[in-house]
Amino acid sequence: MTIASSLAAKQPRLLAAFKHIIAQNHLAHAYLFAGMEGAGQSELATWIAQRLFCRHVVDGEPDGTCEECTRIATGQHPDIVMVAPTGQRIHVDQVRYLKAEFSKSAVEGNRKLFIIKDAELMTASAANSLLKFIEEPSGNVTALLLTTNKQLLLPTIISRTQVIEFPPLPAKVLQQTFEAAGIPAKQAQTLRHLTNSVTQAQTLLVDDWLPQASEKLWQWFQQVVKGDPRSFVDVQTTLVGLAKEHAQQLVMLDLVAALFQDLLQLHFQVDTAAELSFGQYQSELTALTTTLNDQQLVAATELALTAKRQLASNISFQNVLEGLTLKLWPIFRHSA
Known part of the structure; x- marks a missing residue:
């Protein structure tokens, strides 16, 4: 299943919205994608990255197969920086590295993008270090912060981003998805209140x-x-x-x-x-x-x-x- 088809199944309205936003060149400088694990935050972040850098966009969709899209999918694009927790937290030195990378010019083209996964796990010092960067964006830079627990983020971070709420997947669809993956019905009933991710469900x-x-x-x-x-x-x-x-x-x-x-x-x-x-x-x-x-x-x-x-x-x-x-x-x- 491609990223676009996965998103179309999970969050069709959000996918359509960002197709329109990018087509109109109205992309904001910072977004906070908030929702349950597996609701589609990572997929939409990857789709946006591919849409922005793809060399063969057709009808508002990246082709997913060009060199740019392939490097993005494998985390090897020089103008896209991803930050994720090391251990249980995202530390200030990781944010400093990100800021240093984005003080440089884009390696290819004139756009840069950074993605912070599990943004709620930033330490207070890391969040404060990121705050000024979000407040005063320089150049053609877009920030995507992904979280499964928005309440744990600093209010100042939330207020300086456009918050995009990812609704949970429909209960019936999620129940069927979990059962199709071999999860017993009663356990699936509990799990669908905890995650939208089959992988995480199976881990539990x-x-x-x-x-x-x-x-x-x-x-x-x-x-x-x-x-x-x-x-x-x-x-x-x-x-x-x-x-x-x-x-x-x-x-x-x-x-x-x-x-x-x-x-x-x-x-x-x-x-x-x-x-x-x-x-x-x-x-x-x-x-x-x-x-x-x-x-x-x-x-x-x-x-x-x-x-x-x-x-x-x-x-x-x-x-x-x-x-x-x-x-x-x-x-x-x-x-x-």
Whole structure:
């Protein structure tokens, strides 16, 4: 499948929009592509690069096969610089390198492009170093920042870019895509709330990690809503051991948020059970909604949604979950 056909399937409106923007020569100097993993941010960034540099554009489409397009696809074009995390962060020296590269003239033509993947993983110093560069663009330079968690970016970075939101892929399409890749239906139902990427979905299933994480998280959740002190112990004895890697910790916190969102959706009847992340526990969740009031559910969900942001603030995973557990207890102490 070509990049254009992949984009046409995932984000047809965004593809059409950027075809028009580039054809009218109205490309802005900085964009922030924000959306779930696998929603098409990388594909659109590559498509834009090929469209700008392709030697044989036909009907607004790069041919994908010329020397320029081939070098872009393999990351070897001298006028396109890509920055990605080294380890768990993007460091200031990487941004300094980028700035040094773009202070030079284009090697070929008169345009330069830089792409920052996982932009939310920039350290504060890296983000601040990039900020002035975005504020005062020089020459024919375009910046594309890609993120799966816009909330973790500095507001000043967001305000100086044009934010393009990538909507999640339709649930039915994503469910079918995951099942076609050999992922069991129930697991696909949970995974499509976490990622749009088949590759990432399959990674989460290695050694049955996701099923184990979902089961243990459900046990913790049941104890939390009862105010059971064992939920605090479970954090250290079970959940921390299951999520030793940073990527697993992020997914675990996404699952925490998804559980409370499921509860909220059922309580307010704003969605069908088929759209739940934890549809296998539908009957238990439905029963639980009858014992809780609106205020309890909204307050708990807000806490769950902010937990991931705390992890990005260098608070340890264990401390984030222990703190969340302690804050949730008093909310559920008195049932509706």
